[in-house]
Amino acid sequence: MKDRVIVFDTTLRDGEQAAGGTLNIQEKLEIARQLEKLKVDVIEAGFPISSPGDFDAVKLISKEVRNSSICGLSHANPQAIDRAWEAIKGAAQPRIHIFLSSSDIHMLHQLKKSREEILQTSREMVAKAVKYTTDIEFSPMDASRTNIEFLYQILEAVIDAGATTVNIPDTVGYAIPQEWGKRIEGIFKNVPNIEKAVVSVHCHNDLGLAVANSLEAVRRGARQVECTINGIGERAGNASLEEIVMAIRTRKDFYKLSTGIDTTHIYSTSRLVSELTGFMVQPNKAIVGANAFRHQSGIHQDGVIKLPITYEIMDPRDVGITASSLVLGKLSGRHAFKERLAELGYHLDEQDLAKAFQAFKELADKKKEVTDKDIESVVAQQKRTVSEVYRLLMVQVSCGNGMPTAAVRLSGPDGETLADAALGTGPVDAVYKAINRIVGVSNKLTEFAVKSVTEGIDAQGEVLIRIESDGVTYTGRGADTDIIVASAKAYMNALNRLLSVNRTNKK
Ligand code: MN
Secondary structure (H helix, E strand, O other), rough: OOEOOOEEEHHHHOOOOOOOOOOOOHHHHHHHHHHHHHOOOOEEEOOOOHOHHHHHHHHHHHHHOOOOOEEEEEEEHHHHHHHHHHHHHOOOOOOEEEEEEEOHHHHHHHHHHHHHHHHHHHHHHHHHOOOOOOEEEEEEEHHOOHHHHHHHHHHHHHHHHOOOEEEEEEOOOOOOOOHHHHHHHHHHOHHHHHHHOOOOOEEEOOEEEEHHHHHHHOOOOOOOOEEEHHHHOOOOOEEHHHHHHHHHHHHHHOOOOOOOOHHHHHHHHHHHHHHHHOOOOOOOOOOOOOOOOOOOOOOHHHHHOOOOOOOOOOOHHHOOOOOOOOOOOHHHHHHHHHHHHHOOOOOOOHHHHHHHHHHHHHHHHHOOOHHHHHHHHHHHHHHHHHOOEEEEEEEEEEOOOOOOOOEEEEOOOOOOOOEEEEOOOOHHHHHHHHHHHHHHHOOOEEEEEEEEEOOOOOOOEEEEEEEEEEOOOEEEHHHHOOOOHHHHHHHHHHHHHHHHHHHHOOO
């Protein structure tokens, strides 16, 4: 166990905290199931007292996911701890994670509490939580800016009270690897009962150092890393799970450590999180970016063809990127389609498979070669159709430098057909106005981005949009070989999310 690093994933808590990354309960469950497949040790599923939605999601995930520990975050107060326990008590391995600020900056200006008060509260709250479960994590928030002697004191006190994991968070992303490593080393040397707990780190990426800081901490003895898929999270994000895991694995000669992660699920997990949160992965992102395993230079290409390790330090198959060159087309059957889905890490039930196959056939009629990326996009679209209040049946536009006009036909909440038309400043604007005339929900479009899923003139276009209503952001995505249709699909997707949230709240 000493050589094993515990992977604590906080995609559903800190990751979801990222601006504009709101997920609904089904989406959270889907990500949690994928994290279980990835063999993450601990899933921080949410912050139960923060909202009823978060509470329900943590409770559901605790019931459904059996092979990973499920962790609920909690303030250091009795009500928050009770609420966290209520949400996670159904889990196979429940963990309560209590946090409290310990830096002078936070204590004086935010909490208006003395060190003694902080120390006492920490001790008492851990002691309270221990009555529920023996798996207790404690985080002195803003630890990188906390007085070092006080940090030792607080860690000793919470371990004494029963904390089994002490997490050292670089909440504001201020740490530098060498200095951070010394801080971790100091903890091992100066906290007398430190051997009774696992030391963890939680690093933020404000200076682009989250992964470097996490790895340095591991080198100095930390045995838990808190991270997120694709590095999403508050502000500049958290340490990226895939980067930490692959660094430890690829440089086993250096770290002499391992994780329990099944790396072959890394790529599909990355895609799923990107798809559901609406946060695209930058092409040059390590491990999971579109270009991460692409060689452009002639010398490099020549080398890789002769022997991959000449320029490849990792085998793309190890992270679940299939090297298959088999291209599906309109003559491909259901069996080949299903097989390719399995290779890409998707296991759909019969009903979803039938729908996805139908969509694949429609795409293959328009596009000669259907690539893996097209297939991922097809599957992703099936996922988007879960809670449709309104469904797009048809969109027709006429555009040019005269009067862009759009006509749309939707099916409504009771299956009725609704149609309307509108003028706009351009074709997309006209489509959105026509949809608004039917759906009638006020909202503001805050982001609109188009990208192509694959290369070529017949490529599918993927549209990502964000709309805002009552201060909440909703993401929508849509793909089609026609970008106006893709735009309409993306808008319907965002509107349906907005509507389904409104409906749940009314219940
Ligand atoms: Mn954080």
